Every structure is written in structure tokens, then in C-alpha cells.
Amino acid sequence: MIRKKIGRQxxxxxxxxxxxxxxxxxxxxxxxxxxxxxxxxxxKDDMYGEKSWEKAESKMLKEAMLKAAARAGKTPEDxxxxxxxxxxxxxxxxxxxxxxxxxxxLGLYGACSTMTESLLIASVLVDGGYARHVLAGASSHxxxxxxxxxxPVEHGNQRPPSAQWTAxxxxxxxxxxxxxxxxxxxxxxxxxxxxxxxxIDAGIKDANQMGAAMAPAAVDTLLNHLEDxxxxxxxxxxxxxxDLGYIGKDIMMDLLADAGLNKKMIFTHYDDCGTMLxxxxxxxxxxxxxxxxSAAVFTGHLLKQMEQGKIKKLLLMSTGALLSTISPFQGxxxxxxxxxxxxxxx
Amino acid sequence: MIRKKIGRQxxxxxxxxxxxxxxxxxxxxxxxxxxxxxxxxxxKDDMYGEKSWEKAESKMLKEAMLKAAARAGKTPEDxxxxxxxxxxxxxxxxxxxxxxxxxxxLGLYGACSTMTESLLIASVLVDGGYARHVLAGASSHxxxxxxxxxxPVEHGNQRPPSAQWTAxxxxxxxxxxxxxxxxxxxxxxxxxxxxxxxxIDAGIKDANQMGAAMAPAAVDTLLNHLEDxxxxxxxxxxxxxxDLGYIGKDIMMDLLADAGLNKKMIFTHYDDCGTMLxxxxxxxxxxxxxxxxSAAVFTGHLLKQMEQGKIKKLLLMSTGALLSTISPFQGxxxxxxxxxxxxxxx
Numbered sequence: 001m002i003r004k005k006i007g008r009q010x011x012x013x014x015x016x017x018x019x020x021x022x023x024x025x026x027x028x029x030x031x032x033x034x035x036x037x038x039x040x041x042x043x044k045d046d047m048y049g050e051k052s053w054e055k056a057e058s059k060m061l062k063e064a065m066l067k068a069a070a071r072a073g074k075t076p077e078d079x080x081x082x083x084x085x086x087x088x089x090x091x092x093x094x095x096x097x098x099x100x101x102x103x104x105x106l107g108l109y110g111a112c113s114t115m116t117e118s119l120l121i122a123s124v125l126v127d128g129g130y131a132r133h134v135l136a137g138a139s140s141h142x143x144x145x146x147x148x149x150x151x152p153v154e155h156g157n158q159r160p161p162s163a164q165w166t167a168x169x170x171x172x173x174x175x176x177x178x179x180x181x182x183x184x185x186x187x188x189x190x191x192x193x194x195x196x197x198x199x200i201d202a203g204i205k206d207a208n209q210m211g212a213a214m215a216p217a218a219v220d221t222l223l224n225h226l227e228d229x230x231x232x233x234x235x236x237x238x239x240x241x242x243d244l245g246y247i248g249k250d251i252m253m254d255l256l257a258d259a260g261l262n263k264k265m266i267f268t269h270y271d272d273c274g275t276m277l278x279x280x281x282x283x284x285x286x287x288x289x290x291x292x293x294s295a296a297v298f299t300g301h302l303l304k305q306m307e308q309g310k311i312k313k314l315l316l317m318s319t320g321a322l323l324s325t326i327s328p329f330q331g332x333x334x335x336x337x338x339x340x341x342x343x344x345x346x
Numbered sequence: 347m348i349r350k351k352i353g354r355q356x357x358x359x360x361x362x363x364x365x366x367x368x369x370x371x372x373x374x375x376x377x378x379x380x381x382x383x384x385x386x387x388x389x390k391d392d393m394y395g396e397k398s399w400e401k402a403e404s405k406m407l408k409e410a411m412l413k414a415a416a417r418a419g420k421t422p423e424d425x426x427x428x429x430x431x432x433x434x435x436x437x438x439x440x441x442x443x444x445x446x447x448x449x450x451x452l453g454l455y456g457a458c459s460t461m462t463e464s465l466l467i468a469s470v471l472v473d474g475g476y477a478r479h480v481l482a483g484a485s486s487h488x489x490x491x492x493x494x495x496x497x498p499v500e501h502g503n504q505r506p507p508s509a510q511w512t513a514x515x516x517x518x519x520x521x522x523x524x525x526x527x528x529x530x531x532x533x534x535x536x537x538x539x540x541x542x543x544x545x546i547d548a549g550i551k552d553a554n555q556m557g558a559a560m561a562p563a564a565v566d567t568l569l570n571h572l573e574d575x576x577x578x579x580x581x582x583x584x585x586x587x588x589d590l591g592y593i594g595k596d597i598m599m600d601l602l603a604d605a606g607l608n609k610k611m612i613f614t615h616y617d618d619c620g621t622m623l624x625x626x627x628x629x630x631x632x633x634x635x636x637x638x639x640s641a642a643v644f645t646g647h648l649l650k651q652m653e654q655g656k657i658k659k660l661l662l663m664s665t666g667a668l669l670s671t672i673s674p675f676q677g678x679x680x681x682x683x684x685x686x687x688x689x690x691x692x
Binding site for chain 2: 009
């Protein structure tokens, strides 16, 4: 029985997997942005009392996970599976969080698309009856990402206007089975369907052009989602991509218009987390990026809006640039990917 | 309905997800080992006609995937999802394979445990009715892994006796829904249940002691699997770990005996892919390791034995050392993980 597959790339959740908890931690700069008030914890110092940025990022992810579990009224022992990924080589933050919490762990890597990848698989596990409560999350840290992917921060190199600012942020949700969900929440948010993205390579080779590298993948996933589900863009109150930033968002809107979508509808229904996290005056050039960008904007801002009934139907599409530090030296370009999860207030 | 979860960490598959295709590519040295005859493709040159080892590994994974799909009588267009991971930073091999095949892709990272992680999630997607055909695979390459995790190969540094040899190998399977499975196979292999592992850190800090770092995680997963399913070790014709190697296998056997399992039963029912891929005369010191080790031994040797009816019940437990190149310099040890998938001939 392939009863939960729709169209080419999408799946539908019939057992109402419910988001029962959400948690997030944001860095100092992120806390000063327009969404600063939304976050559970805002760091005063991005070292977070640790001796390295990597350890700080690990601690941020762990705190976001524990906060999400606590909001769901659960302890780590109640959680069946933890799904997580980050940008650090060999998923350092996620592995150490899983080690410290002792929760059965499935490591994921979808670059900055990891938040929707983890949410998608968490929803499958709960919807399919394989788990009662699943933690799904992702994290990133400006300083760990810069030194791994670009230049050591201490180098103080100039960033081109197209460069995006990796968010120092972590976010997590608990996805629970319908009957196991906490009934005291006023508005309950459910995962309704999801679309698994394909890798699309637009031929971009510049690590400072992430938005351009990811936008074609986001367009591909969105168009396939709409086709698979038979919906138009205005079915959703809001469609948000993960971290295309200002340039990527413009490319996305142009490509969607080229594909025949109504320009006004795109303008009123579509936005990008990478343009929401920081204000333009914060000097982040191309906008925000990183796994933590959509993870924190989703768990801090968007889910809160859904709980308050301001957004009823949301399509979350975290976007990832599968940038390797080795492949550009071997003449390869940067492949992009985006996964989509449809969320509904019921 | 949490009807597919059993015990603390395990899930059960009730809709008979079936392995309908398998494919693998092995390196030159692997081809000269005791299992050399089993592999679909044995390389004459580990560059595989490419200009870099990374590109060679990508090509190996892609060929293994295409071979598995072909055995299942499928083209890439017939495959709903591809699940894959490798040891390269940012999953280079897997990302490029997903780009070239255009199959919707979920990237995974469980270090050398990735083969069972991908098989486990593939079985969930098929068993739960979310997909008809899913490709699950993993790859590794001696030269890409050495230069990323240890020393450049050209450096020619001496390897301690405990060091393991990363397999140059890739393996993949197609997991298909029961009713979609190819009926012409004589013996059909089904995924029956699975156990999601926890991260266990034994405090090992030496990147040349992978077996010791992973064995405690393998013991934890195996004991939890047996407890969750109410089975004893002799329920299985064979229990195989991924790549503990000679030292890790000895530690595993000791720890299992300490946990009260019958020593003779351990001796007759348990083995490790890392001790099967090479002969001792091939000078690989601690045995084989790498994602590709269990991926190739499973898809080349073990599944063939199952198809021939020589093994009826197999517990495959790929083992991963979540070794980061950064964390040891920050005083961290190497966390281990192992996932288990129970396979049956029916």
C-alpha cells in the first residue's frame, strides 16, 4: 500500500503528527534583529561560556532540544528518536548533543535544508506509527561556519555584497503522535504533507553566492509540491524558504514568475527567513544563512504566529547549498537542495 | 497509533519491505580479498578514470546505485527517494550522485553506520506507504578518507597496528513495497525490524583506535535490539557489525560475554564485516573500515548468501565512529553509534 505518496516527490500525513514543543537559542547579533523578542534564549556572548565556538554551537543545539522537549512536557527519556544535523564536519554539534542526551539518534546532512529534512523524517516516523515523540532540529554558528567554509574570522577578510551571514542559532521541535499530543495548547500545529527535494545544480561556483546556488532548487521543490498536491500558491498563508537571502529571494521570485505564477500572489504569499532574521542596518550584506536561520525563524517566529492563529497554513522550505570545501578546487559547482513541509493549524 | 514501535529503540516492519536490487563497486585491493568474487565491479585503478579520488568515489557510489536499480528492473525515474551518505565533508559523493541521477534525495550522516541508517529509513518509507522504491547506499574511499581524517596518502606515514584500512567500496540496495517487488527472485529478502542506535562515547581519543571507539555502541544497540524484540542471539543465523575490525571485534565479544551472553553462541553467530573484506596477508593491520565496508560486504556477500538460502535471518549492524577532525584538538573523544536492521528470507 503506497497510500501516503502523492505525485512524484510528495508524501501526505494522515495521522496528524503534531508539533507539541519548540525551542531555540539565538546569538547576540540575531537577538538584536527584528525577531529578537521571539527567541527563548539570546546569547550575550557567542562563546556561550564554552572554550570553543564548536562547543558553543553544540550547547546551543542541546539547549534548543531540551527547551523543545520541556515545552512538550517531556524529558529526554520520553523522546523516541532525535533527528538533527548541522554544518560542522561530521555533524559535531548534533553528535555531541545526541551523546549528552542519550536519545536514539539519526544524523542528517542537507546543509541549510536540514531543518525541513529533520521535520520531514520526524513526521514520517510519527505519522507511520514508528515513534511517539521525535525531536527534530538543526544549528549553525557564524564563527564555526566561516572558518570551516570560507576564511578564519580572525583574518578579517572583506566580504562581497552577495555574501550571506551564517546565523548563530539553533532550533528544534518535538513532533508527537496525534493521541500523544499535549491537549492544553490552544492552536495545534500539524504536519500535513511534505515534498522531498531533488539536487539541482545551477552551476554556481562562488561560495559567496549561496542564494543563487539554492534558488533553482527551491523553485523546483515548490513547483513540484504545488503540482503533486494540486494546489496554487495562495493555498498557503505563507510560503517561506530557508536562507536564500535578498539576492536569492529575488531570483526565486523571478523564476516563479517565469514559471507562470501570479506576480502579485508571489509578492503577498512568499518570503524568506534569510531576509527576516536581520535588519538591513545590521550590515549582513546578502542576508542570513545557515541551518540555524530557518530553524530559529521557524521555531521562534513562525510557529508562534501559527499558535496565535495569525498563520493557518505554512509551507516551510529550508534550502541547502551542498557546498564542499574540496569540490570547488576540483572544478565542481555548488549543488542546491530544498525540502518542503506543509504545516496547518487545526 | 504507535503500532510499529517495539521496546525503547526498535521499530517493526509489518508491510514486508523487500530488497529487490543490490549493487556494489569495490577497489582493486578489495577485489583481491577473500570476497573479491562477490562484487559487481572491481576497479583496476582506484582513480576509476577520474581526475580526483573524490570524483572516483562519487562515480563508484553512482555505479552501485545504478546497478542496484538495474537489478530491481528499475530506472532512476522509477525510484521515489535516494538515501545516502559518505565520509567526505558535506557528503560530496552522495550529493553529486543525487545531482546526476535526479532522484529526490535525503542526505544522511552516521559515519560508517550509514549503510544501516539508510536501509532503516528506506524500510520505514516503504513500510509506511510513503514510497514504492527507495535506493539506500553508502560509500568510502581509502585515499579520500585518509587525507581528510588522518594524513595525506603521499606523506607515507607509518600506521600503527590498531589502524584500520578504509575500504574503497560502495554499496546500495533498492527497498521496494511488498506488492511492487520483483516476483522473479527465488529467495526474497525482507526488512523485518530495526533498532535506532544511541551515541555512546567510550572516551577513545585516538583516530587509529576506531574499533575500540565503536564497539561499546554496537554492544548497546545489539543488547537493546535483543531486549526490544525478546530474542536471543541465536534467533539470527548471523549477526554482523560493520567495521569494528580485529580489535573491535574482540572487544565486542568480550563485552557481550560480560553482559551474560553465551560465549559459544557469540563465537558461532557473530562476525564483523571489517574482518571479512581483507585477508590478514593483505597488510591492513586492524582490518577494514569505512561506510563502504559494510555496504559492499552486505550487498556483495551477505545478501547473495541470503538469496541462496545459506543465511535466513541476518542482523546487520553497521557501526560508526563520529570522528571529527576538529574535536580531538578541543579535547573531545570519539563518539560511536550503531544501527541494526533485521533481515529475513521468506
